[in-house]
Amino acid sequence: MSTWQDLVTASLIGTERAVVPAVRIPGCPGLADAAGSAPADPAEELLGRAALLTAARRAGRVPDHAEPLPAAGPDPRPAVGQAAGRRLARMLGGEHLGLLDEWLTAAVARGLRPPAQLLPALLDLGRRTKPADAELRRLVVAAGGSRARWLADLNPDWAFVAETPRQASPRDEAWRLGDAGQRRGYLAALADEPLLEAALDDRADDVRRWAASWLATLPGSALGQRMAGRALRCLRIERGIRGTRLVVSPPAGSDAGMRRDGIAPGPAAGRSQLADRARLMLEVVARTPLRTWTDAFAMEPATIVTVRSGDWAPVLYTGWTRAAIAQRDQAWMTALIVEAVTGRPPGSPAENEALSQLARRADPALGALGSPDALAEPEPGSPPAIRDAIRVLRFRYDMSKELDVDDSSG
Amino acid sequence: MAERWDRTRVLTLAPDAPSQRTAQALASAGSWPLTGAREPDALWGECRGSAATPYRTAIDLSGPAYQCSCPSRKFPCKHALALLLLWADGAVKDTPADPPAWADTWFAGRAGLTKANEPQDLKIDPMAALRRAAQRDSRIGAGLAELDRWLCDQVRQGLAGSQQAGYRHWDDIAARMVDAQAPGLAERLRGLATVPHSGAGWDGRLLAEYALLRLLILAYGQQSELAPPLRDTVRSRIGFTVRQADVLASGEHVRDRWQVLARRDQEQDRLRSRRMWLRGRTSGRCALVLSFAVAGQSLDDSLTVGTEVDADLAFYPAAVPMRALVAVRHDQARASAPAGGTVAELLASWAKALGADPWLDTWPAVLAATPVTPVTPVTPVTPVTPVTPAGPARSGRPCLLDGCGDALPLHPGAGDCWPLFALSGGGPLTVAGEWSPRGLWPLTAWDQTGAVPL
Numbered sequence: 001m002s003t004w005q006d007l008v009t010a011s012l013i014g015t016e017r018a019v020v021p022a023v024r025i026p027g028c029p030g031l032a033d034a035a036g037s038a039p040a041d042p043a044e045e046l047l048g049r050a051a052l053l054t055a056a057r058r059a060g061r062v063p064d065h066a067e068p069l070p071a072a073g074p075d076p077r078p079a080v081g082q083a084a085g086r087r088l089a090r091m092l093g094g095e096h097l098g099l100l101d102e103w104l105t106a107a108v109a110r111g112l113r114p115p116a117q118l119l120p121a122l123l124d125l126g127r128r129t130k131p132a133d134a135e136l137r138r139l140v141v142a143a144g145g146s147r148a149r150w151l152a153d154l155n156p157d158w159a160f161v162a163e164t165p166r167q168a169s170p171r172d173e174a175w176r177l178g179d180a181g182q183r184r185g186y187l188a189a190l191a192d193e194p195l196l197e198a199a200l201d202d203r204a205d206d207v208r209r210w211a212a213s214w215l216a217t218l219p220g221s222a223l224g225q226r227m228a229g230r231a232l233r234c235l236r237i238e239r240g241i242r243g244t245r246l247v248v249s250p251p252a253g254s255d256a257g258m259r260r261d262g263i264a265p266g267p268a269a270g271r272s273q274l275a276d277r278a279r280l281m282l283e284v285v286a287r288t289p290l291r292t293w294t295d296a297f298a299m300e301p302a303t304i305v306t307v308r309s310g311d312w313a314p315v316l317y318t319g320w321t322r323a324a325i326a327q328r329d330q331a332w333m334t335a336l337i338v339e340a341v342t343g344r345p346p347g348s349p350a351e352n353e354a355l356s357q358l359a360r361r362a363d364p365a366l367g368a369l370g371s372p373d374a375l376a377e378p379e380p381g382s383p384p385a386i387r388d389a390i391r392v393l394r395f396r397y398d399m400s401k402e403l404d405v406d407d408s409s410g
Numbered sequence: 411m412a413e414r415w416d417r418t419r420v421l422t423l424a425p426d427a428p429s430q431r432t433a434q435a436l437a438s439a440g441s442w443p444l445t446g447a448r449e450p451d452a453l454w455g456e457c458r459g460s461a462a463t464p465y466r467t468a469i470d471l472s473g474p475a476y477q478c479s480c481p482s483r484k485f486p487c488k489h490a491l492a493l494l495l496l497w498a499d500g501a502v503k504d505t506p507a508d509p510p511a512w513a514d515t516w517f518a519g520r521a522g523l524t525k526a527n528e529p530q531d532l533k534i535d536p537m538a539a540l541r542r543a544a545q546r547d548s549r550i551g552a553g554l555a556e557l558d559r560w561l562c563d564q565v566r567q568g569l570a571g572s573q574q575a576g577y578r579h580w581d582d583i584a585a586r587m588v589d590a591q592a593p594g595l596a597e598r599l600r601g602l603a604t605v606p607h608s609g610a611g612w613d614g615r616l617l618a619e620y621a622l623l624r625l626l627i628l629a630y631g632q633q634s635e636l637a638p639p640l641r642d643t644v645r646s647r648i649g650f651t652v653r654q655a656d657v658l659a660s661g662e663h664v665r666d667r668w669q670v671l672a673r674r675d676q677e678q679d680r681l682r683s684r685r686m687w688l689r690g691r692t693s694g695r696c697a698l699v700l701s702f703a704v705a706g707q708s709l710d711d712s713l714t715v716g717t718e719v720d721a722d723l724a725f726y727p728a729a730v731p732m733r734a735l736v737a738v739r740h741d742q743a744r745a746s747a748p749a750g751g752t753v754a755e756l757l758a759s760w761a762k763a764l765g766a767d768p769w770l771d772t773w774p775a776v777l778a779a780t781p782v783t784p785v786t787p788v789t790p791v792t793p794v795t796p797v798t799p800a801g802p803a804r805s806g807r808p809c810l811l812d813g814c815g816d817a818l819p820l821h822p823g824a825g826d827c828w829p830l831f832a833l834s835g836g837g838p839l840t841v842a843g844e845w846s847p848r849g850l851w852p853l854t855a856w857d858q859t860g861a862v863p864l
Binding site for chain 2: 004005007008011012013014015016017018041042043044046047048049050051054055058059060061062063064065066067068069070071072079082083086090093095115116117118119120147150151154155371372373374375380387391394
């Protein structure tokens with residue numbers, strides 16, 4: 001070691017100023033002869049000795065010593081299938097990264113674990129996420145299981161794992177994944193409807209809006225019934241000889257009751273009165289229980305969304321979308337997607353955004369259709385919003401199908 | 411079937427970004443009422459488009475070569491890319507039946523074409539060949555003399571200034587080696603530009619490389635006295651190439667069940683290279699299959715990590731025969747994890763190989779080992795005092811620890827290797843990689859599901 005270091009030091013200084021140190025290699029007699037045979041240039045001499053020592057040092061390499069690590073706890077969950085693992089790797093590489101929480105939720109729900117080699121990327125993602133996205137962290141920790149906790153003990157960057165609850169409280173689960181009844185139970189346990197109703201008169205703007213938006217998702221709430229009353233005054237169906245159509249007479253302005261139910265008052269600065277009436281119409285439709293329409297028109301959602309409504313179609317489409325997402329109504333979400341793809345294509349930025357939200361929330365099997373593949377292939381010139389929506393639906397559909405297939409060993 | 415490409419690799423074939431997007435949109439089973447594949451490299455499908463008749467797409471993965479009935483002038487067209495994406499996702503199944511007639515005709519034509527392109531024995535004028543060889547010898551001789559002076563100048567003036575020298579310092583001398591028709595030396599020299607900035611110990615690494623380069627020059631000067639295999643090694647390291655046809659014709663042929671251990675892709679100056687490491691199940695011999703591609707072309711995908719091929723390999727002549735060509739392929743199968751060895755066995759084989767070829771800098775490694783990382787934090791080294799590390803295991807680098815308690819560091823360039831740790835969970839696994847004087851670069855690990863490329 002020191003012989004080599006001496007050579008290195010001499011080479012750093014340069015043979016113009018430094019003496020070439022002698023080199024002894026045990027069991028290598030040839031060296032002295034070679035050095036003695038001709039009074040060589042010191043630079044050549046140094047390089048020659050360095051070559052010999054390099055070969056000797058490399059070949060004579062001895063093992064290091066290290067201590068074993070504590071082993072990770074067992075993880076009894078089976079791994080996801082290979083296709084699902086490949087898709088997760090692609091998502092972590094950036095493809096539809098926004099759907100990662102859905103993948104993780106589905107894997108956790110099925111009791112499957114992600115491929116171990118992808119855990120570091122998942123943990124990095126959990127680390128980078130802002131504290132606001134505690135939900136993603138929770139999913140990463142839940143999906144990662146004991147192996148992720150073991151990794152986090154080795155790398156301080158992943159210290160968040162120790163601080164993240166492993167499981168959502170059963171109530172959170174009921175709110176996020178539960179059907180309407182479970183959600184209602186959750187809300188009832190949290191704050192019953194009368195209390196929320198009372199909160200509509202709260203002093204704080206925030207509290208009022210929050211209570212209103214919650215009540216709007218609560219089946220059968222008094223707020224929902226009030227909205228339904230308003231909505232039916234604004235939208236009626238006409239069955240004439242020239243076909244069926246929807247006739248809209250939007251609210252003239254917002255009254256105290258509408259304000260109390262969470263609809264912001266007054267035309268915004270610079271907005272025409274017509275635009276503001278369209279906004280009020282949209283807000284009313286968005287908060288109206290969807291049952292209102294199927295009951296009043298005696299039609300299925302899939303039929304209602306195809307009824308002509310002239311210039312009001314984009315407003316109704318966006319309003320129904322918001323209502324369907326808030327009320328988690330799969331029949332309506334499917335109807336709205338199918339209408340956009342096979343009927344009247346989305347025309348406004350708001351409708352594009354609505355369709356994009358639907359593609360991320362709707363059951364990707366699309367109810368009776370069975371799979372997004374049953375939708376017609378979009379024409380080459382069709383709007384990007386439609387192609388994007390179909391792509392997202394297909395991705396989500398394939399994603400959930402793969403997680404149901406066990407091909408981990410084949 | 412050929413190794414499934416990953417999506418990234420398919421997308422690199424696209425002529426432009428819009429093609430990538432449209433291909434991804436088309437890559438859905440719903441758009442492809444008919445798809446099929448046949449061993450070893452035929453792929454076909456019918457894509458529903460706006461026209462009344464479907465577009466018919468056929469792909470020969472060995473080229474790869476494409477054929478599509480669509481009018482697109484882009485090449486490959488979106489249909490070919492989409493079909494490849496489907497296949498990459500595992501959505502195209504092997505078909506027992508023959509491909510449809512339209513595809514079969516094209517595949518048959520391809521097969522004929524490939525045969526026609528196989529290298530023929532060219533008539534070479536022996537006198538002209540000799541003249542060219544003599545010309546090259548004199549060019550290389552002059553180039554090596556210049557490199558010898560340059561190397562001696564470096565140590566005469568001292569290596570201390572190397573950290574301030576820019577890339578030009580090495581690129582210039584490398585360019586002169588290209589002129590001297592010694593591309594092997596040029597590549598080695600270009601690689602040195604990063605050494606002065608490679609962290610503690612850079613001076614020793616630079617000196618070692620200079621010393622080995624000069625040893626190569628001396629060896630070339632005395633090549634007539636060297637044993638033929640060593641002479642072949644020296645010549646190939648300087649940059650003399652051996653024609654593939656010659657390797658296939660006269661190289662050593664070894665038939666075995668070759669386990670495909672690991673793959674390493676690198677890119678330098680728009681040239682991509684791929685190293686595939688193989689090990690014979692019966693012979694225990696290791697082999698290295700190289701392929702190269704310029705940007706846009708695809709690298710050889712015929713070998714899949716985690717599988718086993720029954721094949722004849724033809725080895726390039728060398729003191730430590732390692733580089734090889736796949737001469738004849740008989741069969742391919744999914745393989746279980748290879749048997750991992752100990753650190754002591756690896757170091758013994760490395761030492762033996764260095765005895766035959768001191769310029770070796772990568773060596774295949776298959777270990778049964780556990781990745782470990784120092785649990786105690788490393789005490790920071792004050793920059794003022796030069797400190798030789800007290801012991802290698804205290805360097806703070808992750809290592810691989812075998813069952814005998816022997817460890818080797820992982821290569822600093824391989825990063826933190828967290829995926830390897832994640833696979834291990836603190837327990838032993840089989841790891842394949844490249845060993846080099848700076849450490850082991852892990853490339854493949856095996857878990858219950860099979861080979862996992864790292």
